[in-house]
Amino acid sequence: MTECDPKHDTHFPTHCADMQHTRYRLHCLRPCDGLAPIADFPDAMVESRVRGQAPPTNGTPSGHRQPLPSTITSNAFTERRFAMKIETSDKAAISNPRRQLIAGTVGHSVEFFDFLAYSYLAVYFASSFFPSSESGLVPLLSAFGVFAVGFLARPLAGLFIGLFADRYGRRRALSLTISLMAGGSLLVAICPTYSQIGVAAPIILTVARILQGLSAGGEYTTAGAFIVESAPAGRRGFYSSFMFVASGIGKLTCLAFITLFVALIGEDAMRDYGWRIPFAVGALAAIVAWYIRRGTQETLETTASDEGAAPVSRNPLNALQRYPRQSLIVFAIATGMGVGQYFWATYLTTYFQIQNGASATTAMTVGIITLILYTLAQPVAGLISDRYGRKPCMYAFGVGTVIVTPFLLSITSSNFSVLICIQLVGLLLLSLCTSITSAVMVENFPPHVRVSGLGFPYSLSVAIFGGTVPLVATSLANAGYSQYFPWYIVATAIITLLGAIAVPETFRSDISGEDS
Secondary structure, three states: OOOOOOOOOOOOOHHHOOOOOOOEEEEEEEOOOEEEEEEEEOHHHHHHHHHOOOOOOOOOOOOOOOOOOOOOOOHHHHHOOOOEEEEEOOOOOOOOHHHHHHHHHHHHHHHHHHHHHHHHHHHHHHHHHOOOOOOOHHHHHHHHHHHHHHHHHHHHHHHHHHHHHHHHOHHHHHHHHHHHHHHHHHHHHHOOOHHHHOOHHHHHHHHHHHHHHHHHHHHHHHHHHHHHHHOOOOOHHHHHHHHHHHHHHHHHHHHHHHHHHHHHHOHHHHHHHHOHHHHHHHHHHHHHHHHHHHOOOOOOOOOOOOOOOOOOOOOOOHHHHHOHHHHHHHHHHHHHHHHHHHHHHHHHHHHHHHHOOOOHHHHHHHHHHHHHHHHHHHHHHHHHHHHHOHHHHHHHHHHHHHHHHHHHOOOOOOOHHHHHHHHHHHHHHHHHHHOOHHHHHHOOOOHHHHHHHHHHHHHHHHHHHHOOHHHHHHHHHHOOOHHHHHHHHHHHHHHHHHHHHHOOOOOOOOOOOOOO
């Protein structure tokens, strides 16, 4: 609310005008009567007053000031100090949805690049931070133990950064997440090794990884809400799909950059100093993404300071307590989606080498080709959901995964074309769910608890189920029970299917108000 002192001023207080809206209503706060409207002003009149021009005359002779409604020039108005409020009668529209989409996805791609660089480069820097007289596998396991810390930090980020986004806006939260990722990546790039500062080196590395985990945990849900809220009517599924387009681009860019860099400077140089360069590049890219996001438009329409806005609790568990059903649905949907994402799009390359006897080159090539096709399929799946609904897409993913997974993973051929078919079928089914996950989650929470409501259950589910896919698969294989792993994927897909059954159809719903 804007405070003005209209005493001795019989004209509209121009500094109270908010030029983002199209029509304005002037209110006065009476001591006993509450908030009462005293005049309506058309857009042209407000604009002219703000710009210092004469308002439309509507027949008033040139050179004369058009009087405002008599209710404004009353004695009560001139003799008392009132609090005034400019109120829009139309919802503020996003002026440039495409710019919003680009800003959201560019930042998400950069954060995915930075987050995954650790896993690709661990083989080169592990011995620098975790020296061991034992097998070279021991330092690598220690490095991946630190990698897991990043996943453990994600639920906390979903909780607290989600609350921050709901209280202070999506833009500020996105600036925070990209800053955390830039700081974490830069810290890894400049971190001294164990031989230089001793045990402090792995501690600093762990702190850097925690910063990256906090960033990743808050980024996906905040950016997803930001992009879906920016989408034009009837295009939320399409816009939502670009979250996984962005992650695919980030992953492919990271993999390509590191592969080319290793080929350029060699393995020895990578172990000596080269592993630092991708982290430095990622930190620089994060700074550029932060700058791009500065020019975006805030999508949160109500904040805790707005008059009449829904209250935003300081309790990070408020959304879970007020919307337990929606939170449980988000957890269920994220379960099968997270396992599918980390298996079909990430771990399957290793699975092909272990179970099918494929060479590393063959498995990697298959992974790159199918990941490109998977990324391209996301917008198509998003458009399908905008036309036919979210639930049919999730049903197709759940039922399809349950039916084909045991068959696909029973194939032991290492033939290149066969491997392409196996991974592509799994990824195309997965795209029906990943493309709309952000839209489904956002559409089921009201604005003032939207990011905090979906952030914690989503991040917790991904950390528990998605992040442990390599551990579960490897443990079963080592114990001689690898034939049971496909049924683990089936079980998690059934959980997502149950979530799809429970969630209401929302592809045509209004997400701007409390009843979203």
